[in-house]
Amino acid sequence: MEPKWLEWAKQLQSIAQAGLTYSKDVYDMERFEQIRDISVEIMSQHTDIDNSIIKKLFANETGYATPKVDIRSVVFKENKILLVRENDGEWSLPGGWGDIGLTPSEVAVKEVKEESGYEVKAKKLIAVMDKKCHPHPPSPYHVYKMFIQCEIIGGHAQSGLETSEVGFFDENELPKLSVARNTKSQIQLAFKHLHNPQEPVYFD
Structure with missing residues (x-):
């Protein structure tokens, strides 16, 4: 579970963002800016991220605050799982933020092609997880993670702009996982679906 300070910081940011979107009174706007500044200060005190960077992250978000969506593709070959080596040197399931105009399965297919070179077909949803409920490092965003199992239909291993290596692992x-993107327990859940296709969809 995420620490309480992070929960408070994100709640304050959400309140500030909604207030700045819907308020008309100039004094209320100032108060909501102050609330946003407090949330930035909390994040800065508990991380090694500079205030200005955090404020830019928060300032990019407008409108009513909603969770961001991260989509991860689960691909197996000969009972091994496809992972890509990110440019930071750690490994993850192919994936990224959901794209406007694309369905979740279309994003899953696109990310596999771009990051690994394989052409796949989306087969089934295996999990929808709230990032705060799993052992990821602190994040300024509230994130829902969707894991979609896919089947290889073509292509070959090829790294992409954001990846340096492609591999299948028992x-x-x-290998060393990028825990900001996926955890060992999430990979283990993927294997449960490989071994038992009737495994129900996991949520939360």
Whole structure:
């Protein structure tokens, strides 16, 4: 579970964002800017991220605050799972933020092609997770993570602009994972669906 300070910071940011969107009174706008500044200060005190960077992250968000959506593609070949090496050197399931105009399955297919070179077909949803409920490092955003199982239909291994290597890994021989993107327990859940196709969709 995420720490209480992070929960408070994100709640304050959400209140400030909604207030700045819907308020008309100049004095109310000033108060909501102050609330946003407090949320930035909380984040800065508990992380090594500079105030100005955090404020830019928050200032980019407008309108009513809603969770961001991260989509991860689960692909197996010969009972091994497809992982890509991110440019930071750690490994993850292919994926990224949901795109406007694309369905979740279309994003899953696109991300696999761009990051690994494989052409896939989306087969089933295996999980929808709230990032705060899983052992990820602190994040300024509230994120829902969707895991979609896909089947290879073509292509070949090829790294992309955001990845440097492509590989398939056994459940017991995983490389160093990018825990900001996916955790060991999430990879293990993916393997549960491989071994038991009737495994129900996990949520929260």
